[in-house]
Amino acid sequence: MPHIQQLDSHVADLIAAGEVVERPASVVKELMENAIDAGADKLTVEIQHGGMALIRVTDNGCGIAPEEAATAFLRHATSKLRTEYDLEAIGTLGFRGEALAAISAVSRVELLTRTQAHELGCALSLEGGVVVSQEEAGCPLGTTMVVQDLFYNTPARLKFMKKDSAEGAACFAMVQRVALSHPEVGVKFLRDGKQELLTPGDGQLKSALYAVLGRDMALGFTPVKGSGEDMSVTGFVSLPTCCRGSRGYQHFFVNGRYVKSRTMMAALEEAYANQKMVGKFPGCVLHLTTRLNAVDVNVHPTKQEVKFGSDKKVFDAVYYAVKSTLEADRTRPSAVAESPAPRLIPKQAVDTVTPNQTTLPLRDTAATRTAAPYVPPAVSRPAARPAAVSVP
Numbered sequence: 379m380p381h382i383q384q385l386d387s388h389v390a391d392l393i394a395a396g397e398v399v400e401r402p403a404s405v406v407k408e409l410m411e412n413a414i415d416a417g418a419d420k421l422t423v424e425i426q427h428g429g430m431a432l433i434r435v436t437d438n439g440c441g442i443a444p445e446e447a448a449t450a451f452l453r454h455a456t457s458k459l460r461t462e463y464d465l466e467a468i469g470t471l472g473f474r475g476e477a478l479a480a481i482s483a484v485s486r487v488e489l490l491t492r493t494q495a496h497e498l499g500c501a502l503s504l505e506g507g508v509v510v511s512q513e514e515a516g517c518p519l520g521t522t523m524v525v526q527d528l529f530y531n532t533p534a535r536l537k538f539m540k541k542d543s544a545e546g547a548a549c550f551a552m553v554q555r556v557a558l559s560h561p562e563v564g565v566k567f568l569r570d571g572k573q574e575l576l577t578p579g580d581g582q583l584k585s586a587l588y589a590v591l592g593r594d595m596a597l598g599f600t601p602v603k604g605s606g607e608d609m610s611v612t613g614f615v616s617l618p619t620c621c622r623g624s625r626g627y628q629h630f631f632v633n634g635r636y637v638k639s640r641t642m643m644a645a646l647e648e649a650y651a652n653q654k655m656v657g658k659f660p661g662c663v664l665h666l667t668t669r670l671n672a673v674d675v676n677v678h679p680t681k682q683e684v685k686f687g688s689d690k691k692v693f694d695a696v697y698y699a700v701k702s703t704l705e706a707d708r709t710r711p712s713a714v715a716e717s718p719a720p721r722l723i724p725k726q727a728v729d730t731v732t733p734n735q736t737t738l739p740l741r742d743t744a745a746t747r748t749a750a751p752y753v754p755p756a757v758s759r760p761a762a763r764p765a766a767v768s769v770p
């Protein structure tokens with residue numbers, strides 16, 4: 379009979395890291411979310427060799443006090459949650475206190491940070507989760523996190539990494555999503571020294587959409603605005619004539635968090651029934667805003683899946699918002715062309731924008747691999763638009 383023993387903390391940390399840090403794009407996501415939670419309105423993401431060699435995220439957020447810098451890398455260390463009751467209404471992107479512990483367990487990390495209250499900042503280095511140095515350092519307000527040599531100490535994970543180009547593309551897609559989730563944050567992305575994205579951070583989703591998709595593709599989207607019981611839906615959806623061959627352009631956000639939601643996907647596609655060609659899928663950037671306690675975000679380590687208090691309410695809110703937009707557009711086909719294009723970042727500010735950068739490849743999930751018609755979850759199909767939904 380094998381003996382039962384508790385794992386030592388190093389092995390336990392590596393196992394926990396495996397869930398949170400699947401690939402470089404996971405690091406990009408967690409570091410960007412931390413920057414947004416820190417109140418940054420400008421952030422820069424740089425990657426080298428697909429993020430495997432280096433990921434650097436610089437923000438102008440609140441920074442970390444020197445005496446708390448090392449604590450931030452401990453498991454279950456967070457400033458965003460205090461009691462079990464806080465779990466019921468999470469208003470920040472992070473809350474599990476796991477990301478920095480997980481990332482630092484499988485890489486070499488350098489942190490440079492300063493708060494308003496401190497004249498001098500702090501530089502901290504860790505290797506495999508262990509602090510190797512900490513010293514005072516002059517630096518601007520905010521935080522720079524540098525993650526190098528990802529998975530250098532976990533060869534089992536390293537061998538599953540794809541080519542740099544594929545990992546880099548996944549990082550870029552993640553940056554694009556975060557940029558679309560928070561249009562009030564100006565996001566810059568550099569891959570191997572080349573700038574590939576710059577969003578203005580003017581708070582307009584339309585500006586972020588133009589920056590991410592490019593003008594031509596963005597013109598194939600039309601604005602959506604609607605509300606359901608306790609929730610509102612805003613964003614953009616494809617015109618029926620501009621649907622695509624995959625679901626790679628579908629982006630759903632709940633209270634500012636990118637999520638994979640079968641309910642929202644089903645509602646979106648149902649709204650296009652009979653309006654689009656078979657085998658084509660609508661694209662969208664749809665933001666659902668609801669009460670914090672109407673959604674449980676603590677159901678998955680990467681926080682990309684959420685549980686709604688009522689799937690039906692979410693389905694109805696999305697369905698009617700999209701459907702009424704499409705109906706209005708049918709009688710007003712040039713609606714998008716009529717509305718003024720947002721301020722575009724000057725062309726020279728973006729070094730190279732190739733057509734495939736305008737695609738937003740979703741992670742390789744079952745939902746994106748299959749082009750088979752999507753079977754909606756067990757929510758009743760709405761028969762008529764209820765009075766509760768008001769779409770201006």
Ligand code: ADP
Binds near residue numbers: 440441473477
């Ligand atoms: P979580 O985000 O779930 O709290 P993390 O491990 O991602 O956990 O981060 C731990 C803590 O470190 C955060 O709660 C926050 O206080 C601090 N922190 C991390 N990144 C930043 C940042 N860019 N700016 C300011 N504080 C940060």
Ligand code: MG
Binds near residue numbers: 472478
């Ligand atoms: Mg975090």
